[in-house]
Amino acid sequence: MPFFRDVPINRPPIIIGFIPAIDHDAFSFGTEQKSTNKSSKISGEEVRRFYEDLIKDDKTQKDQSLRVRPEAQELQGLRLLRCAHQGDIPGLKELISKGVDINFQVATPRSDSYLWTAVMCASWSGQKAAVRLLLMHGAAWVGVVDTRGKDAQDLASEDIFGMSALTCFLNVFSLLQPQWCDVCRCEYGGSHSSHLSSTLHQFSLRRPQPTPYYCLPPSSNSYRMMVRCGWKPGTGLGPEADGAKQPVSTVLKRDQKGLGFGPIKRPKVTHFKAGDADAVKNQQQMKEKKGLRGQKKDEIKRKEQEDKNWERDFRASFYQ
Structure with missing residues (x-):
């Protein structure tokens, strides 16, 4: 079939006849066909190795595309904190879908770094929707504290933006989520x-159990004497070391005055047993009975001296 060329209209079309293939072309075509037939005879092991290499190349490219530099991770984390502070829900969803660490904290020590997470930023600024989104995606806030020892609930309870409702939400969420x-x-x-x-x-x-308090400082002479006699600190008092380890200092009520009346007495350790009547016996009356004889002699002498003075003054009044 003849071929036609695009020529101007004012010229007649030029007819080109069909040119058959020469021997060289036929020979080269036959050679290619032979080589194709020869190459088609490939073993299954080579095919398997070829496809395995393709799969490995795809995985390597995918890993390289997913691998993010630490600088980029920090920038994404800082953007997460900013979106949480501003309540940017679409931005938070985009960053979460990219696999950003939802519990990101600024790792590099800075003077203005409080180690806040996204939940802390949203709680402090009063972004309820952002807090709800972060908590639903598994953001940790229990046990995660800042440099002042406060968690997200403590920051929300500061009520800077009137966030009493947010505090209630955090309480409800903590009750529902074990x-x-x-x-x-x-x-x-x-x-x-x-x-x-x-x-x-x-x-x-x-x-660990607290150190027993014996109401005696280790520097006192009595404490040192007990240690020298074989007593081991930490055991009970007494020769058998079975006494009270932490004796209670008490003030014994030995009068019938009201509670709190008079000067405050210094509490001290006593060794009375329970129900012992001698613990509340009035010691002042016993001291008065012991000193009664001495007091009578002094009173008699004083009375005699007063009488002599009165008699002298009475007589002297007549000579004036």
């Missing part, structure tokens, strides 16, 4: 502060 305590090895509900003051947590801390 938290894990590493010390107690169990989950708990309620606020973090109430769990820290609970009996279970206090017993789980396993604090």
